[in-house]
Amino acid sequence: MDVVVVESPAKAKTINKYLGSGYVVMASYGHVRDLPAKDGSVKPEDDFAMTYVTDPKSTKHLGEIAKALKGAKHLYLATDPDREGEAISWHVLQALQDRGATRGVDVKRVVFNEITKNAVVHAIQHPRELDMDLINAQQARRALDYLVGFTLSPVLWRKLPSARSAGRVQSVALRLICEREIEIEAFKAQEYWTIEIDFLTAGGGKLTARLTGMDGRKLEKFSLASQAAAEAAAARLAAAFGFRIAEVVTRPARRNPFPPFTTSTLQQEASRKLGLSAKRTMDLAQRLYEGVDIGGETVGLITYMRTDGVQIAEEAVAGARQVIAEDFGKDYLPEAARQYKTKQKNAQEAHEAIRPTDLRRRPERVARHLDEAQLRLYELIWKRTIASQMEAARLERTTVDILSDKGDLGLRATGTVVLFPGFLRLYEEGRDDKIVNGDDEEDDRRLPKVAAGETLRREAVRPEQHFTEPPPRYTEATLVKRLEELGIGRPSTYASILSVLQERGYARLEAKRFIPEDKGRLVTAFLTGFFERFFAYDFTASLEERLDEITEHQIDWKEVLREFWLQFSRAAETQGVAPESLLSVKQAYENLDKLIGSRSDIITFVDQALGPHFFPENGAGRDPRTCPSCQNGRLGIKFGRNGAFIGCSNYPDCRHTRPLAVSNGEATASPADDGPKLLGLDPATGLPVTLRRGPYGHYVQLGEPVEKEKPKRASLPKTLPPDQVTLEAALRLLALPRIVGTHPETGKPITAGLGRFGPYLEHDKVYVRLASAEEAVDIGLNRAVVLIAEKLAKGPGRRRGPEPLRSVGDHPDDGQPIQVMAGRYGPYVSHGGINATLPNGVAPETVDLPTAIELLRERAARAPAKGARKSTARKTAAAQEKPPVEKAAAKQKPARKAAKKAAAAAPPEAAARPKRKAAGAGS
Numbered sequence: 001m002d003v004v005v006v007e008s009p010a011k012a013k014t015i016n017k018y019l020g021s022g023y024v025v026m027a028s029y030g031h032v033r034d035l036p037a038k039d040g041s042v043k044p045e046d047d048f049a050m051t052y053v054t055d056p057k058s059t060k061h062l063g064e065i066a067k068a069l070k071g072a073k074h075l076y077l078a079t080d081p082d083r084e085g086e087a088i089s090w091h092v093l094q095a096l097q098d099r100g101a102t103r104g105v106d107v108k109r110v111v112f113n114e115i116t117k118n119a120v121v122h123a124i125q126h127p128r129e130l131d132m133d134l135i136n137a138q139q140a141r142r143a144l145d146y147l148v149g150f151t152l153s154p155v156l157w158r159k160l161p162s163a164r165s166a167g168r169v170q171s172v173a174l175r176l177i178c179e180r181e182i183e184i185e186a187f188k189a190q191e192y193w194t195i196e197i198d199f200l201t202a203g204g205g206k207l208t209a210r211l212t213g214m215d216g217r218k219l220e221k222f223s224l225a226s227q228a229a230a231e232a233a234a235a236r237l238a239a240a241f242g243f244r245i246a247e248v249v250t251r252p253a254r255r256n257p258f259p260p261f262t263t264s265t266l267q268q269e270a271s272r273k274l275g276l277s278a279k280r281t282m283d284l285a286q287r288l289y290e291g292v293d294i295g296g297e298t299v300g301l302i303t304y305m306r307t308d309g310v311q312i313a314e315e316a317v318a319g320a321r322q323v324i325a326e327d328f329g330k331d332y333l334p335e336a337a338r339q340y341k342t343k344q345k346n347a348q349e350a351h352e353a354i355r356p357t358d359l360r361r362r363p364e365r366v367a368r369h370l371d372e373a374q375l376r377l378y379e380l381i382w383k384r385t386i387a388s389q390m391e392a393a394r395l396e397r398t399t400v401d402i403l404s405d406k407g408d409l410g411l412r413a414t415g416t417v418v419l420f421p422g423f424l425r426l427y428e429e430g431r432d433d434k435i436v437n438g439d440d441e442e443d444d445r446r447l448p449k450v451a452a453g454e455t456l457r458r459e460a461v462r463p464e465q466h467f468t469e470p471p472p473r474y475t476e477a478t479l480v481k482r483l484e485e486l487g488i489g490r491p492s493t494y495a496s497i498l499s500v501l502q503e504r505g506y507a508r509l510e511a512k513r514f515i516p517e518d519k520g521r522l523v524t525a526f527l528t529g530f531f532e533r534f535f536a537y538d539f540t541a542s543l544e545e546r547l548d549e550i551t552e553h554q555i556d557w558k559e560v561l562r563e564f565w566l567q568f569s570r571a572a573e574t575q576g577v578a579p580e581s582l583l584s585v586k587q588a589y590e591n592l593d594k595l596i597g598s599r600s601d602i603i604t605f606v607d608q609a610l611g612p613h614f615f616p617e618n619g620a621g622r623d624p625r626t627c628p629s630c631q632n633g634r635l636g637i638k639f640g641r642n643g644a645f646i647g648c649s650n651y652p653d654c655r656h657t658r659p660l661a662v663s664n665g666e667a668t669a670s671p672a673d674d675g676p677k678l679l680g681l682d683p684a685t686g687l688p689v690t691l692r693r694g695p696y697g698h699y700v701q702l703g704e705p706v707e708k709e710k711p712k713r714a715s716l717p718k719t720l721p722p723d724q725v726t727l728e729a730a731l732r733l734l735a736l737p738r739i740v741g742t743h744p745e746t747g748k749p750i751t752a753g754l755g756r757f758g759p760y761l762e763h764d765k766v767y768v769r770l771a772s773a774e775e776a777v778d779i780g781l782n783r784a785v786v787l788i789a790e791k792l793a794k795g796p797g798r799r800r801g802p803e804p805l806r807s808v809g810d811h812p813d814d815g816q817p818i819q820v821m822a823g824r825y826g827p828y829v830s831h832g833g834i835n836a837t838l839p840n841g842v843a844p845e846t847v848d849l850p851t852a853i854e855l856l857r858e859r860a861a862r863a864p865a866k867g868a869r870k871s872t873a874r875k876t877a878a879a880q881e882k883p884p885v886e887k888a889a890a891k892q893k894p895a896r897k898a899a900k901k902a903a904a905a906a907p908p909e910a911a912a913r914p915k916r917k918a919a920g921a922g923s
Contacts, residue, residue, distance in 0.1 A: 014291030115300030205448025213410030260353035263491030272430030717773035
């Protein structure tokens, strides 16, 4: 019995059917080993020695594989055919060798680009050795990410409130998003006008032309810059006696089909046409690749979906040409098959493009075996592949030049006619944001048949006002495209890059476009200000090139690490260090900490770096930083417990604040962003009712603070947009919680309110959840009594405790496990009595150890968790706030009571003894 190891159980199930009873196919369930999230996992000072630890979740799976190997002759490592897959095979082998499970077993590597019977059997018959160049390229990437993350992330935690980890590639993508936002905020719209005229031809056709010249001068975009200029030109057109066609130019054109999908083009098209995120696209493609049950047989429907290649196998080309001939006819079949070559400079391993494994398997044939999303993605891949081998489209582009009777006014009409659709009959690529104001925007209008010298009858003259528009924010499709153009990232990384930016709260998707969050702006300003070279686009792209050189056996992987680390770790030079010596991560962290300085230095730097964007000149001669509330304070960027904000220098006398957003541009989130918005006066008290925005969203407030007494506030429900808040609505919210009435049976009050978990009713410690905030405001006594009776009729039930979902690993401070729990109000991570809720959109199964540690650190810093002892929360928060160089020392401090007893019992001279400093440093 031979053993085959793949990553996933779905893949194992499919392959097992192909190989038969002589093989047992088992799953490793992805990566089995990784660098533990603590200092020392990569040691630059020890020639970049890397310490891998087996994932506790993988121990069981490895044990089952080791058990199956007893008596086996061969072990085939059949993970995915790329760097990551090669590394997984190597880690599986290393873990099995540590167990002594491979003695006497012949170990081979097999790869296949598609999960079909022929491909799998062929791979087993033609095995090879593990490719250490691919493995070392993956190790180098992992080490680079670790070294940057574990050096910079602790600095971010100390210097920037609410900041999360700094990813090497994610930070560069975030920089793109933030710089685009700065472009948008700095953009000033410019007015311009165009004039179109409708003509009637001699044959009765309609022709629309645009004014392009006056008095022998070509009109540029801003030649008609005002309404007066446009109306004057329109008046001349209306007064012209006649118009004739001066010239008709017809040019034939061909449009060739697009190549089959690569990973990035698939993600872009799925975003444009199907509205899918990059992560969702890759999840669906993974399922189609691993196999779908079709008529009792599990079949892989597409080839491997992480690739830069655009070429496809000869048998696939032949299959596509056969389908074209059958479905569309010979007119749509070119004489010779089309060959594609990748244009990307650093294309990864030479895999095929993404295509169906059998092109005769048309979408309608598999429709009943797939869910809607899978079918739409499969259809997209099938159409793109077939279209790539179809005949080119033949077009006719026509330009008609028109002159007035005096020849002083020139107009032009353009249009395109499709003479033969070719591949366009099946597939046309989606378009990114159009250049709305560009002169090269394609005009596909159909033109009537006209000839030079023909006279035209003028009909309507239409001046139209336009304004230039800022560059559009990035969508997932355009951001992936830009990253690929810059040579940043690789097929396996794009989906995770976009996901991490959102999970860490650095950017959000709004209307399918990326908008940087406050903390994202801060992190970008921080990293580009202090480490501009290492987060520059060309530097990141050059690192990708070096990783590719490792793959191609052109350079040693540790040489790449050595080059990078010598530059990165010496951002601040230390005295007495040899020029070529390699600093440890601990030493590098200390260097960076000294370089950056105190938090006040960071505030000053960020305020200077971002100030021009958040306080733009208003053109009125008034200082944009003048506080609108006290009129003599100066606005600046401040740091608070919940992140950055804009506040007044006269605090605490002036408490004016607003979110970190541009005060008079598109970035302003709501009318309340420029400070409190007065809604009116409360008739009962005469106090002002204002709409404000705080760190947790918008709220309404009654009055202002009086000494230490806080004014009454009420949060806006999600169903009420800030721009729709009226005085009446605000007063109704401020009236909560309110007494609905007295229960007729118990004589006790029934209260309606808005709580932490939404609107509710409360009666005698019985709580009933309401459907909306409006119901809490409007509900009457009779309805409230009915809802309470229904709740009591259901009985209290047996409340179950939270259930553990999975363990993400051991905490580096105490070695105790961190678990993801299923709580009453959603999943959370738990450790040492501290519970941290998972952010919106973060699935429990995606939480890794560094993310869990950061969530727990943030939760501990805010307040003790419910049910946890204050001392435990305080100690945990203090330990996690310390930088790596102090953590090990913190671990060795005795408990408070024990320390007092020891001090009392110790001889006097013991007090003068210095404490021994810990040698290690955690993260």
